[in-house]
Structures are given as C-alpha cells and as structure tokens.
Amino acid sequence: MSDELTQPKKRSSRLRRVTVLACLVLITQYASLITAQGQPAFFEPTEHYYKAKGRGIAVRWEVEPKAVHVGRDLAVTLVITGAQNPTEIVKPDLGKLKAFDQFVVTAVSDLPRDASAKEVRFAYKLAPRSTDVKQVPTLQFFYSNPVAAPGPKQFPSTRTNRDVDAPLTVLEAPKVERPIVRLEAPESLFRAATGRGVIGSEPFVPRRWAWLAAVLFGPLMAFGWFLAWRRVFPDAVQLARMRRSRAARRATDAIRKAHRAPDPVAAVANAVLGYLRARFPLRDAAVTPSEIAADLKELNVPEEIAEQVGDVFRVCDRARFAPSGDNGLSLAAGAEAAVARLESLA
C-alpha cells in the first residue's frame, strides 16, 4: 500500500527534474548564441525598419521641384517598390531623423493603400533651412525577407539615392516687401497738447473757505452799496446832522486860525457867534453875553453850558476893550471848548 502511494510522487519529481534540465540546456544554448554573434538570432532592426516585407525591395525619392527657395516647401515622395505587404508598411517619420534636421518637415496625408499595390508612396513637404542643402538625404531602409533563413540576413537593407543623388538647388529666400499700411485714425487723435500746461495745476475745485467767501461776498457788497447810497442820498435827519457838524467844523477852524487875524479876539468872538446863529435860532437882538446866554437857556441849553458860552463873550469883550494879560491862546481854547460842549448836546 505504501509503495502504491509513493510511486506517483517519485514519478512526478523525476518529471520535474527533467523539465528543469531541459530548460537549463535551452538557456545555455541561447546564451551561447548571444555571446557568439552579439545579437539574437531573430534580430529585428530598432531603427530604419518600417515593417516592410519582400525579397527585393527598392526605395527612392521623387522630388519636385529641383530648385527651391529657403523656407519654401519641396514635394518629396518616398517610393517603395517590391513590398509584399503594402498596407502594413509604417510611414517613416523624417522629422525624427537627424539627417533631416536641415529641413522643416511637414507630414502630408497619403492616399489609402491597396494590398495588391506594386509600390507604396509616402508624401512629405520638406522646406530647406539654408542654402547649404544640396540634396535630399539618403534614407536607409531595412525590410524583412520572409524566405531568408533566421539570422541577420533575414533583415536586409536598402537605401534611397542608391544609384543617383537627388540633387537640389536651394536659393536664397526672396526678399518680401513688407506691406506698408498707413495708420488710420481720426485726425484729432494725432494732435497732442504740448508745453508746461500739460503738467500744470489741476482744475480749481472750491473748498469750504471759497464757498464761505461766496456766501459772505453778496451781503457785504449789498451792504456797501446801501451805505454808499445813503451817503449820496441822505435823509432829513442826516442832512441836519451834516449841517450841524459842518457849522461846528467851520467855527473850530476859524477859532484855530484867529491868531493870524489882525484882531484875534474879535475873530474868535465872531466865529463863536456865527456858530451859535447857525445852530440855534437866536434872536437878532441878542448880542451881549447875557442876552446870548439867556436865549440859549430858553432853547433848553443847560444853564452851565449857556453861562460858559456867555463867559466866552465876556472874556472876549474884556480882552478887546480892557486888555489884560490874557493871551489869545487861552481865549481860543475856551471858545473851542464851548463849541464842543454845545455840539455834544445835539
């Protein structure tokens, strides 16, 4: 029973050993291949291989035109003949190839390919960057030969420009005249203010004081006008006051100038009498100091002032008819004081 159980286990472990051994042999064989030739037996090129299959594939460039200006496009077509799988061939990306750095490569869409087509055509637009470009660069083209034995010979290569170069004449880019466009705008826009005024002061904006001045200006002007008008056209009271003040002024002036007169005392007396007659309705008969004082009292002049006025005339009479040591100056001062006191009554 135990033998029956252990038999399959032994068999499976033997099978496992054989399998491992076989794998080791295979790996060893494969490794020897790599070390011997440097590459695997099923080598497939990493570059310039575009999945084309065939026994004798040929590639060539078709370039139109042969002369071009710098920066202008050339119509370049890669023609592949002899391929057995036209629909599977990958279009070479020339923009990624270093040899084509001297061109600006523009991809152009191609026509749909037919599986039975004898040739495949890939179109490009190449614009040379400088006049140093003399031809379309050679393109190396690996393909797969399905009848070749496995190994490097399974992927032969061909190239364009094999028999003939594809010469190019690249000319300097023609100088394009820049279109000159006039700046169109309303004529007023072309006028600019000049001079210091451009950075002058800002527009005047009245502040609070300016508004206050405007408010006060009207009433002040009106009041001034009113005062001037009242001065030009005074009323009766004012007229009387002006008249009175005029008489007093005249009398005072005369008293002050009396010392220049031949008879200063008489001049003072006359000045005071003239003032009294202009200011008070004295009787014509009142000529003596007592009569004048009496008339003034009757006209409601205070007795003291009336007597002071009478004294002025008495002193004048004394000075004229009985000259004493009194000089004209004290006399004039007394007369002026009397006039001033009378004027203050008005």
Place this chain on the structure above:
Amino acid sequence: MNGLARLAFSVVAFFCSAAPAFGSSPEDILAFAERAFAEGVALRDDSEIAKPAFARAAVHYDELWERGYHTPDLVLNRSRAHRLAGDLPRGIAAIHDGLAVARFSRPLQVELDDARARVLYPIEGELTTQGRPRQVRTVGTRMSPADAWVVSGFVWLLACAGVVRFAMTRNALWLVFVAFWVIALGSLGALWLQDARQRERDESLPLLIVTADVTLRKGNATEYPARIEPALPKGAEVRGLSRRGGWVQVQLPGGMIGWIPEAAIIPCGP
C-alpha cells in the same frame, strides 16, 4: 567691429528712450513723451513703425499721470497715445481716469464718446443693448465745481442786491426779483445734491475695462456656458462685483451679471 558699434548704438538708444521714465524730472518725461508722440505722427504713413513710437509716448504720459499730474490735457494726450498705439482699452481707461478728476470736461466727454464708438459691439442684439454704456448727462457733467461756485455766488449777489434795492425804493417788485434768484439758487443746489447722490450710487462699484475679446460666462470657469453671445469686445466697460479664483464677477451697463477672467480686465476711474 561693425556689430559692436551697432550693439552699442542699440544700448544707447534703449537707455535714451526708456530711462526718462525712471527718476527723471517731470519736464524731461514730458519732453520725451512729446518727442515720441511727434515721431509717431511723423511716421504715421507706416503704422508698423508709428505704433511703437506712440506706445513709448503712452508709457511716458502714464508715468506723469502716476506722479500726480492730473490735468485734462495730459489725459487727452495719454488716451490718444494709447489709442494710436493700438490699445483702445487703455485709451478708454485713461479717459475714465481723467473724468474721475474732471468729469465736467467737455473735451474728455467728446473723446470718451469717440473711443466708445470704436468698441466693436454688434450692430444690434442683446449684447449691444446690455453692453453699450449709456451717456449720463447731469449738472455735474455740464458744470465744473468752479463754474458752480461762480454762478451760485453771482446769483446770491443778485438776490442780495434785490434786497438792497427794495430797501432803497420800497417797491415790492424787488422782492419778486429776490425770490426768483433765491429759487434759482435753491434749484441749482438741489441738482448738485441729486447728482452727488447719483454719482455715489453709480460709482460704488469699481469700473473695469475689458482688454481682450472675452466670453461672459455664468460661472467662474471655462466649463460654464456663456451668459451672452457673442464675446464681450475689447474696450467694453463693466462694473466689478466680486473676485474668485482668478475670475471677476461683473455687471454690464444693462444690468446683466456674469464672470470673466481677471487677466482680461484693467481697472480705471475713481
């Protein structure tokens, strides 16, 4: 050697044209601006050469404005230089800057109307209705504060003179005269008050100028649909409401609200 000489000339020319804006006197900057503007005018037959000259002039005028020279003449020069340099939005913004200082200036109003007419709104449609700014003509746009000061002072003077005439003549007609001028003064004051309130309401939101054709959207991302078609033209005037994530919520003059990228606007005005 020839190349070196050309390089040296370029460096000198660059500093001659650009340096004045930095640290020079206002007179120097003004002189450079005027020279650049005159150069642009002289070269106007070739717009490709003339525009950079006007752009240089605009930079110098901007510098003067930044330094606080806020005169209507400078505003006009600044706006014209920007417009001739091909930058209509900045031209409009310059006029609004000026109107914030002198909104009564008639030349500035005319210039703004002209600039607004160059903004490429559709001939008709909702965008035109919503987007075109409305002309506001109030007492504040027709009369400067200085004019108002002179006029109101004169009217007040007439009223006071009427009172004096009445005192002189005792003729009641003079009281009617006084009443007329007092009413006129009151009306002028009321108009100014109303204008000040209206202005306060209108200008409570910042004014923004659209610098590139941009779609007004319903939200602050390009995934949101357009609020209105077609796109707002450059030079359109909008009021800013709020900002979020590089977008600004704006209101068109017609009242429509939407979002535009922050990079597509410049601020201006008060």
